[in-house]
Amino acid sequence: MDALIxxxxxxxxxxAAAHTLARCRLKAYTQASLEAGLPTTRYLRSVTDGLQLQLDSGGTVQVVFLYGGGKEGYHRYGGSLGPGLSFDASRADVESVLGVPARNALPGKTLLGSHGGWLRYDYPVHSVHFAFDLTGRLELVTLMTAEARPQ
Incomplete structure (x- = not known):
């Protein structure tokens, strides 16, 4: 995961980025903003590699999404999530490896529906967000710049 960070x-x-991404079959796409006046978001994604990159207006990577398989039709990301971590991990597994998160949410419901909770670890220049499905298994890992992380 360090190479993706x-x-x-x-x-x-x-x-260096091109070398890291060489094995991926990335395709570009854009998504219009849901809010009027906000810019279109640009992405590079590989559904079969379980990977999506969100780019800023200057074309630099701001967010990397690593899918656990099944979510939004993506296959499971096959690379390393770091020592002791895999998409079979539970919330307790992640906390035992990384310690106490900077922010978190227990499983619950929002306006968007039910979720399995999440953990976020903040570092000086990036954050790592772990989202869990309703069974408590890791389904999505999101890497983001400090500027891109929600407050």
Missing amino acids: ALLGSSPEAP
Whole structure:
């Protein structure tokens, strides 16, 4: 996962980023904002590799999504999530490896429906967010720049 964290804030075409992403079959797409006046969001994604990159207006990577398989039709990301972590991990497993998160939510309901809870670990220049499905298993890991993390 360290190589993907290193992508944050860089261009996907930069030599180190291009090397990291070489095996992925990334395709570009855009998504119009749900709110009037906000810019269109640009992405690079590979459904079969379980990976999606969100780019800022300058074309640098702001967010990396790693899918556990099944969510939004993505296959499971096959790379490393770090020592002791996998998409079979539970909330307790992640906390035993990484310690107490900076922010978290227990399983519950929002306006968007039920969720299995989440943990977020904040570091000086990035954050790592772990989202769990309703069975308590890890379903999505989101890496983001400090500027992109929600307050």
